[in-house]
Amino acid sequence: MPVNQYERVPPGSYDASRHFYPRVLNAQMHALVRFFLSLDHDRIIHRYCYLNPRVDPSALGDLLGYVPQYFRWSGCDLFHATSAAGRRRMVVIETNSCPSGQKSMPLFEEHDDYGGYRTLLESSFLPRLKGRRLPPGGLAVIYDKNFMEASGYAATLADLTSEPVHLVSFYDGDEAARVRFDNGHLHVRTNDDEWVPIRAAFRYVTQRPWSRIPIHTKTAIFNPTFACVAGGRNKMLAAKAYDIFNAKLEGSGLKIQTPETVWDISHDEVPMWVGKMGGIAVVKNPYSNAGQGVWTLTSEAELDAFMELPQKYDRFIVQSLIGHHAWSSNTAEGRYYQVGTMPTKRKAAYVFDLRVMTCANKRGFQPLAIYGRRARNPLNQTLGDAKSWDILGTNLSEKNDDGTWGSDTARLLLMDRRDFNSLGIGLDDLIEGFIQTTLATIAIDEMAKSLTSKKGTFRAKLFGSLNDDPALREEILV
DSSP, X not given: OOOOOEEEEOTTOOOHHHHSOHHHHTOOBOHHHHHHHTOOXXXXXXXXXXXXXXXXXXXXXXXXXXXXXXXXXXXXXXXXXXXXXXXXXXXXXXXXXXXXXXXXXXXXXXXXXXXXXXXXXXXXXXXXXXXXOOOSOEEEEEESSXXXXXXXXXXXXHHHHTSOEEEEEOOTTOTTOSEEEETTEEEEEOTTSOEEEEXXXXXXXXXXXXXXSOSSOSSEEESOHHHIIIIISOHHHHHHHHHHHHHHHTTTTOOOOXXXXXXXXXXXXHHHHHHHTTSOEEEEOTTOOTTTTEEXXXXXXXXXXXXXXXXXXXXXXXXXXXXXXXXXXXXXXXXXXXXXXXXXXXXXXXXXXXXXXXXXXXTEEEEEEEEEXXXXXXXXXXXXTSOHHHHHOOOOEEXXXXXXEEEOGGGEEOSBTTHHHHHOOOHHHHHHHHHHHHHHHHHHHHHHHHTBOTXXXXXXXXXXXXXXXXHHHTTOOO
């Protein structure tokens, strides 16, 4: 178990060198990415609908201007994929509540050292607090990984509000946690063992947050845990949210693009569904993140190894695998495969995903940060003896022996003049990624609203029917 930590962050303590990777501080944003971030909704809609004439511009405008009730800060991981006929698309692999990304994003304005930290807090977090009846207390940032970004938000928040911010770790399973809830009111324990009340908290708790942060709290928490339960950290419900929302989108020309997905699969049923996809598929524990609980299966040996693993939860997701055109899953729409990075001088191309982070306010959605991550090994026509995860797995997070988290930054791809060109994507791909992220975020927010009764309480029976996993339901704090 990591050592729990507490820090009182006073105004004036922000130091960019602590909150960005060193190579990011010295990077210059690629001109195309900078141009994309400067586009307003009208220009995005006009361009997208020109290239996709079946899309209803009014419907797209309403979606980009949507104001989420719960899910205001999100990040999508997207694959750049294509079909055998050359139909390219940005495919939503996962949507994350409270995502990382600020430390990996070159500054839009070189004189503004706060970068996206300020943008998110000013445009989304602080406006969310206005007009709300909050309990007495201070401000806090609570986290269970990514100290670099969590401390960046704390220092920026202290400067924006001119008051100290409590920066507190809150690890999964920590019996001596510095965070507790008293009738929904958050308190944090200082180094003097004093419990301090908190009126509002910025959350970077990502590992099963529902197991220690109640869905309903008097303290304003951003994002609320409800966003995670409804799909922000729950892949099972996210998959259903996408399906339901896609039905609503029929006739608009818009759709959340995802791999073919089957859910509510028991452990014993996994081989049958993998076989249906041609013996090649992805199996996911729906409630893990940071690259944990995901298995790429491309052979009998990998399937057998998965089946022998002990599992905590009762239900799984099986998805079509997007790999090389010579080995990808069979789906109803045919095979999709990775476009990959531009080939190196040695003709090696790598699988990569694109993280698009967005936030929302009263004007709707805006992109905040973008970065890419590539796999360890190049994408080859034959797998040989290689582990498929080394070719397809892009997540940078690495869990250390003491329970803390590190990051393999050697595989990080920045939106700078050097790395961006290697991705082989353009302005329209960035626009597509932003729109896909927006649609996925709205789908999960709509799911969260459907799980709320008219009195504002959690509809536990409906949730149980949608997510029939007793092991998960026992974890959720209401």
